[in-house]
Amino acid sequence: MSDLSTTWLGMTLKSPLVASSSPLCDSTDGIAQLEDHGIAAVVLPSLFEEQLELESASVDDDLARGSESFAESLTFFPDLRTYNLGPDRYLDLIRRARERVDIPVIASLNGISMGGWIRYARLMQDAGASAIELNIYHIATDPEQTGEAVEKGQLELAAAIRQSLSIPMAVKLSPFYSAPANMGRRLDAAGADGVVLFNRFYQPDFNIEDQAVVSALSLSRPEELLMRLHWTAILYGQVRADLGITGGVHSAGDVVKCAMAGARVAFMASALLQNGVRHIERTLAELDAWLDTHECVSIAQIRGSMSYGSVADTSAYERGNYMKTLSSYTRGSAMSDD
Numbered sequence: 001m002s003d004l005s006t007t008w009l010g011m012t013l014k015s016p017l018v019a020s021s022s023p024l025c026d027s028t029d030g031i032a033q034l035e036d037h038g039i040a041a042v043v044l045p046s047l048f049e050e051q052l053e054l055e056s057a058s059v060d061d062d063l064a065r066g067s068e069s070f071a072e073s074l075t076f077f078p079d080l081r082t083y084n085l086g087p088d089r090y091l092d093l094i095r096r097a098r099e100r101v102d103i104p105v106i107a108s109l110n111g112i113s114m115g116g117w118i119r120y121a122r123l124m125q126d127a128g129a130s131a132i133e134l135n136i137y138h139i140a141t142d143p144e145q146t147g148e149a150v151e152k153g154q155l156e157l158a159a160a161i162r163q164s165l166s167i168p169m170a171v172k173l174s175p176f177y178s179a180p181a182n183m184g185r186r187l188d189a190a191g192a193d194g195v196v197l198f199n200r201f202y203q204p205d206f207n208i209e210d211q212a213v214v215s216a217l218s219l220s221r222p223e224e225l226l227m228r229l230h231w232t233a234i235l236y237g238q239v240r241a242d243l244g245i246t247g248g249v250h251s252a253g254d255v256v257k258c259a260m261a262g263a264r265v266a267f268m269a270s271a272l273l274q275n276g277v278r279h280i281e282r283t284l285a286e287l288d289a290w291l292d293t294h295e296c297v298s299i300a301q302i303r304g305s306m307s308y309g310s311v312a313d314t315s316a317y318e319r320g321n322y323m324k325t326l327s328s329y330t331r332g333s334a335m336s337d338d
């Protein structure tokens with residue numbers, strides 16, 4: 001049997017397979033079930049910035065004011081007093097989960113401004129969180145706001161929270177930066193212990209009959225993994241921070257690819273929701289079998305083997321791949337057999 005153990009944010013994990021935030025992680029029973037089936041760690045569903053604001057101000061009333069005039073707006077903003085767990089119940093979940101399971105329990109904060117983040121990051125730490133994942137989910141709709149200003153604010157937020165904590169902190173990034181590799185390096189310099197690539201943005205859809213903008217949720221697909229592999233492979237060896245991949249991890253083969261790119265952990269959620277928690281056992285068994293077949297004694301042995309700094313031809317990660325990919329699909333491939 002191969003050694004599947006890895007490290008993430010300074011913590012030793014029995015495997016690289018981590019449950020990312022989903023309804024499976026929002027109760028102690030769910031977390032215990034994930035542990036029983038072999039998951040190495042869990043990330044709790046995010047506590048949202050809007051929930052923290054509600055605790056100190058009447059943001060819920062502000063969001064609701066005038067919403068009666070636009071029916072679709074009611075579908076976008078939940079009742080923030082009951083949405084998810086709420087701040088107090090969230091801290092209680094951390095405490096109860098840490099008492100019940102042995103695997104790391106990682107808390108998640110979702111937002112873009114200082115707000116109550118520093119205070120709640122400390123409260124999460126005091127409640128027993130093994131680490132904090134800073135989930136930066138920001139849609140820059142203001143045309144006056146520059147990309148430089150967006151990045152500066154996020155870096156300052158990460159640095160401020162990192163300085164306030166004694167436990168590890170990872171930052172979950174969006175793919176929508178003009179220079180993701182540079183942003184990863186700057187987060188590293190700001191003190192992030194880990195960088196998670198990438199956040200999934202949930203885009204609204206149009207109901208063309210009602211002429212309304214509606215919420216739309218779809219689970220991840222394996223092809224989404226490709227962009228994560230690309231940038232992880234580029235960042236590997238360029239930053240001190242640990243690298244993790246989330247989005248599109250569905251199988252043992254996907255976990256192998258993540259490790260080859262340079263990731264220490266692979267986060268899984270959609271595959272567990274689709275296939276049930278027993279999918280963890282199948283994935284780990286297949287991962288072990290793959291390593292054994294390829295005469296690898298550990299998962300660490302393949303880490304970074306396909307990274308930008310390890311491959312002979314780096315054009316696969318650069319502009320050359322664009323031209324090669326286009327030319328590989330010939331005109332004849334698109335022609336009908338008729």
